[in-house]
Amino acid sequence: xxxxxxxxxxxxxxxxxxxxxxxxxxxxxxxxxxxxxxxxxxxxxxxxxxxxxxxxxxxxxxxxxxxxxxxxxxxxxxxxxxxxxxxxxxxxxxxxxxxxxxxxxxxxxxxxxxxxxxxxxxxxxxxxxxxxxxxxxxxxxxxxxxxxxxxxxxxxxxxxxxxxxxxxxxxxxxxxxxxxxxxxxxxxxxxxxxxxxxxxxxxxxxxxxxxxxxxxxxxxxxxxxxxxxxxxxxxxxxxxxxxxxxxxxxxxxxxxxxxxxxxxxxxxxxxxxxxxxxxxxxxxxxxxxxxxxxxxxxxxxxxxxxxxxx
Amino acid sequence: xxxxxxxxxxxxxxxxxxxxxxxxxxxxxxxxxxxxxxxxxxxxxxxxxxxxxxxxxxxxxxxxxxxxxxxxxxxxxxxxxxxxxxxxxxxxxxxxxxxxxxxxxxxxxxxxxxxxxxxxxxxxxxxxxxxxxxxxxxxxxxxxxxxxxxxxxxxxxxxxxxxxxxxxxxxxxxxxxxxxxxxxxxxxxxxxxxxxxxxxxxxxxxxxxxxxxxxxxxxxxxxxxxxxxxxxxxxxxxxxxxxxxxxxxxxxxxxxxxxxxxxxxxxxxxx
Numbered sequence: 001x002x003x004x005x006x007x008x009x010x011x012x013x014x015x016x017x018x019x020x021x022x023x024x025x026x027x028x029x030x031x032x033x034x035x036x037x038x039x040x041x042x043x044x045x046x047x048x049x050x051x052x053x054x055x056x057x058x059x060x061x062x063x064x065x066x067x068x069x070x071x072x073x074x075x076x077x078x079x080x081x082x083x084x085x086x087x088x089x090x091x092x093x094x095x096x097x098x099x100x101x102x103x104x105x106x107x108x109x110x111x112x113x114x115x116x117x118x119x120x121x122x123x124x125x126x127x128x129x130x131x132x133x134x135x136x137x138x139x140x141x142x143x144x145x146x147x148x149x150x151x152x153x154x155x156x157x158x159x160x161x162x163x164x165x166x167x168x169x170x171x172x173x174x175x176x177x178x179x180x181x182x183x184x185x186x187x188x189x190x191x192x193x194x195x196x197x198x199x200x201x202x203x204x205x206x207x208x209x210x211x212x213x214x215x216x217x218x219x220x221x222x223x224x225x226x227x228x229x230x231x232x233x234x235x236x237x238x239x240x241x242x243x244x245x246x247x248x249x250x251x252x253x254x255x256x257x258x259x260x261x262x263x264x265x266x267x268x269x270x271x272x273x274x275x276x277x278x279x280x281x282x283x284x285x286x287x288x289x290x291x292x293x294x295x296x297x298x299x300x301x302x303x304x305x306x307x308x309x310x
Numbered sequence: 311x312x313x314x315x316x317x318x319x320x321x322x323x324x325x326x327x328x329x330x331x332x333x334x335x336x337x338x339x340x341x342x343x344x345x346x347x348x349x350x351x352x353x354x355x356x357x358x359x360x361x362x363x364x365x366x367x368x369x370x371x372x373x374x375x376x377x378x379x380x381x382x383x384x385x386x387x388x389x390x391x392x393x394x395x396x397x398x399x400x401x402x403x404x405x406x407x408x409x410x411x412x413x414x415x416x417x418x419x420x421x422x423x424x425x426x427x428x429x430x431x432x433x434x435x436x437x438x439x440x441x442x443x444x445x446x447x448x449x450x451x452x453x454x455x456x457x458x459x460x461x462x463x464x465x466x467x468x469x470x471x472x473x474x475x476x477x478x479x480x481x482x483x484x485x486x487x488x489x490x491x492x493x494x495x496x497x498x499x500x501x502x503x504x505x506x507x508x509x510x511x512x513x514x515x516x517x518x519x520x521x522x523x524x525x526x527x528x529x530x531x532x533x534x535x536x537x538x539x540x541x542x543x544x545x546x547x548x549x550x551x552x553x554x555x556x557x558x559x560x561x562x563x564x565x566x567x568x569x570x571x572x573x574x575x576x577x578x579x580x581x
Contacts, residue, residue, distance in 0.1 A: 046423075047416075113327075141548070
């Protein structure tokens, strides 16, 4: 955004004051023209829909015709009936574990690419990230093929005689483990990116100084590299935690009953079986609130630069 | 002495990197192998080579229809997202106005909304307005989702371009539209193309939001999702998966190379 100032100063350099003022005024007049359409689109198709969900959660709107009006009943039920909160907590735990594990796995990868001085670091980074840019559903499909009772792992074990035929390791698929494995697989490439960016921006001279002053590599890592890459770690963690918290596609495909997550509950409340849009809206707004708070609290780590980098 | 990694450490890291790459690509490789396997069930031992599954999906009209629907939706929504994203990025980079912080926060906020929440929000909006679900409702949702990605690609590129180039054109009497068309647009064209590709692939692959607002014409991800529940369709779907993943890997690599080449060439203009 420093550029807009550049525009002003360059204009100031070669035009007399009055005409400059007139022109700046004209430039400013076009700002609504530029922003009008994108903002209107987001207000109508993003903000208003969320407000409507909130209205449903207070029963201002209702799926079924009949008496309804502003009430906290849905919210009271949500906080008193522990079922939904317990499910939410389970999803939080699953997302936390997945995010923590893959950040720990991705850190050395990013460290290696950013600091080892390898010439092909951008090519290697692309190799790492490319799977993330292919189809999400198809990568889940791959794991379904691998983990099923008749799947690649089990049939391989039968074939090699490591396990008796008809006695598959059935916890592989339709379990909490399967959901977490697949989520980790899907997000691992992406998570390396913000860490890589923060390590790449690190001034290597700091490490050289630390080494000159007698620090071992481990000390330099703990006192210099790790603290300076902390923003990247936080960003990476949130980039996984936030989307996996509301995940419903992966658990519905590989989760079975034990891998059922909060997002699945929301979908089911809006489903065709026994729709309960009021409770579903409460759940949705609650999730949105949690994500919103996380985003605002950590907003300084979530600068667009972290993702937009090469 | 290398300050970041010892020789030994570097070797360990290289092995670790290789292991992770194997972990990431092995499932894709397994799909590739089983797409040529002559069996209804993808399991060991392999039972011979066949192209049957590829022929089967080429002859599957539901599948072709779904691919076509997704292509239409992706083409429309990516054009919409790139147009809106270009307008927004120009305002954010080139203009000074009050409330820039909140405005850019709003423009980027679709990045963090859980898709399940956004999906039901759109569903309730269309329900409330009595708008039937169709290709158009999916396009509307996908434009919202893709918009922040296009902004994230376009803004850094616009920031690199010296505003005095536009100033010069303007001083020489070009209108604002003319300035954009003959100065700004050619300079940001590579970024516009990569924004378009990102928006296109985002939409083409999007299941979560589409699942709430899709009409009777299903998209490719929605077709896939339902096909995953019928085991007899599995080998065909695996064959499609191989084709789609191969194409998208090619597009990713080509786009990256193209962008680097183009930006290097245009980079000389920036100085």
